[in-house]
Amino acid sequence: MSRKRETVESVQSDVLAAIAHVSAVARAERDEPRVHAADWLDGLFTEIRGEHHLREAAAEALTLYGGVASFSDAGTAESSYAVTQLGAALRHARTWSTRDQAPIAFRVTAYAYTTRWLRREVRGFRYDALWSDGRVDRDVLRSTYGGHSTDYHTTSRALESTCPVAGTGPWIEHGSGKPIDGPA
Incomplete structure (x- = not known):
């Protein structure tokens, strides 16, 4: 990535290029469900009307990623690479304008x-981030939003200690490690 300031159009272009790559691989592999999903994604990102709309479209698109048998459960190395690159582009589009903030x-x-x-049978984890404007980023990496290492350590220890065996734990305040009220 270059050091110049990104625009909505440049981020949108990156996402559309990743979608085109997934679509080309899916068509070559005759993977009709993934072709259909790529066409839906292309329509979702073609008519972006600003930063907020870009983030909303990326959040909606990221619902395709999940557990077993999801969009990200690719069968070949080429399709796995294309889907992974698309996921990275979508996560970037979801949060690119908020990089200087912390949840x-x-x-x-x-x-x-x-x-x-x-x-x-194994145990997996998903992390959500709550922003000051009430927005929730689902399925993020804890390290995605940086911050001071002691804040990260305090927050991650509190998350691990309050995590149920299966299900969703409480919202943990970034930096303090205290449970707080938040959206369901």
């Missing part, structure tokens, strides 16, 4: 899933 709280959701190759 006010995080929460963790624990779930059980079966591994693809060994068919073992």
Whole structure:
């Protein structure tokens, strides 16, 4: 990435290029469900009307990513690479204009899933971030939003200690590690 300031149009262009790559790979592999999803995504990002609309479209598009049998559960190395690149572009579009801010709280959701190759039952985690404007970013990495290392350590310890075996834990205030009220 270059050091110049990004615009809505440049981020939108990156997402559309990633969608085109997924679409081309899916068409070559005759993966009709992924072709249909890529066409839906293309329509979603073609008519972007500003920064807020871009973030909303990215959030909606990220709902395709989830557990087993989701959009991100690719079968070949090429489709896996294309889907991974699209996921990165969508996460960037979701948060690119808020990089200088920090979320006010995080929460963790624990779930059980079966591994693809060994068919073992394991525990997975998803992290959500709550922003001061009430917006919730779902499925983020805790380290995505940076901050001071002691803030990260305090918050991550509180998240781990309040995480249920399965289900969603409480919102944990960034930096203090205290549970706070937040959206469901």
